[in-house]
Amino acid sequence: MALPALYRPNTSTYTQFVGVAIDGWKAPGLDDYGCEWILETFEGWSGTPDLRVGGQDRPLDHGQFDQPSYLGSRVVTMQGTTICPTQTAALLASDIVSSICSDPSQLYLLQVAEPSGIVRRANVRLNTPTKVSDLIDGTIRWQIQVKAPDPRRYDDNETVIVLTPPTGASGGITVPFTVPFTISTTGLGSSTATAVNNGTFATRPVVTLAGPLVDPQIAHLGVGRSLSLTITLAAGDVLVVDFDKRTVTLNGSASRSNTLTDTAAWWELAPGGNDLMLTAGGGSGTATIRYRSALL
Known part of the structure; x- marks a missing residue:
């Protein structure tokens, strides 16, 4: 019996899938x-x-001096049994277990379907060697342990918000928060939206800026922090700002982290509503904000 290019169990016989899916494999x-x-x-x-x-x-x-504390990575262990009709099929199943997340340099998407119908996700890699028992009467036992460097459990659905500066704005904007926080307003237009994080823990967006835009600023009004850049994006230029990795990339590969101003401040989306504002010159460009609600 030959091993197909992608041999993975399916869930066609289950009316409602409750379990895990990773690297094309489901249980x-x-x-x-x-x-x-x-x-x-x-x-x-x-x-x-x-x-x-x-x-x-x-x-x-007595006691200790308190110091900053942080969350570590999340370790997930999956263990189970596979019952096969023939020894040949069981040997194939054993090979499949060994192939899951086999590249330790790569992160794999782990999705968890819960009885409520909600699906959450994390990016993981193998944490310990995968264990597969010796074959006994067509049955194998297995254990897979993975680690998520980012411990958040994310909503499988992504939220997308698009902001566009008003066309022809030239009279500045009204700053809706108090000093000492300020942002440049000369000749710029602004657009606002509320990003709702339906989770229990702060999440970090990816913002894609598409030109034409001049000196864009993406502000979180609730915390009074603004990520401002000194850059001119022509029509067709795409600048990706990753708030988790804290990277700024132009047109797919060129780093533009040096365009962040001295006062630029990264921010997160707290649980609940987050009022955001795009400020920029240059006309008809857009800022697309993508994020997933997060839980611990």
């Missing part, structure tokens, strides 16, 4: 060779991830 599921994939243990997805708690013991005193 629970029934594959085309009659193998039943049973997911028995799924740990680390719910609850908080690891913690990196900082502190320094007080000399000759």
Whole structure:
């Protein structure tokens, strides 16, 4: 029996899929060779991830001096059994388990379908060697452990907001927050929108600026922080600003982080509503804000 180019279990026999999907593989599921994939243990997805708690013991005193603390990565363990009608099919299933997320340099999309119908996701890579038991009567047991460097659990659905500066704006804008926070207003137009994070933890957007735009600024009005750039984008130019990686890339590959002004400040989308504003000159360009609601 030859191994096909992409051999993965499917969920065609399930009226509602509840389980995990990663690197084209799903469990629970029934594959085309009659193998039943049973997911028995799924740990680390719910609850908080690891913690990196900082502190320094007080000399000759009780307690510690408090220090900044952060979340660590999220480790998820999947364990189960595969029951196959023949030993040949079981050997194929064993090979498939070993092939999941096989490139340790790559992040793979992990999707989790919950009984409520909600699907959440994270990007993961193998954390420990995958374990596959010896074949016994057409049955194998397996364990896959992955690590998500970003511990957030993201909504599988992406929210997209498009902002366009008003055409012909030349009289400046009204700054809706108090000093000392200020932004340049000369000859610029502004556009506002509310980004709603339906999760429980702050998420970070990716903003795509398409020209023509001059000196765009993307402000979070609620926290009084603005990411401002000194750059002229011609028609056809695309500048991608990744708030998680903190990168600025022009036309797919050229770094333009040097266009960030001295006062540029990165921000996040807190749970609930976030009032955002695009300020720019140059006419008919756009800012497309993409994000996913996030939970711990």
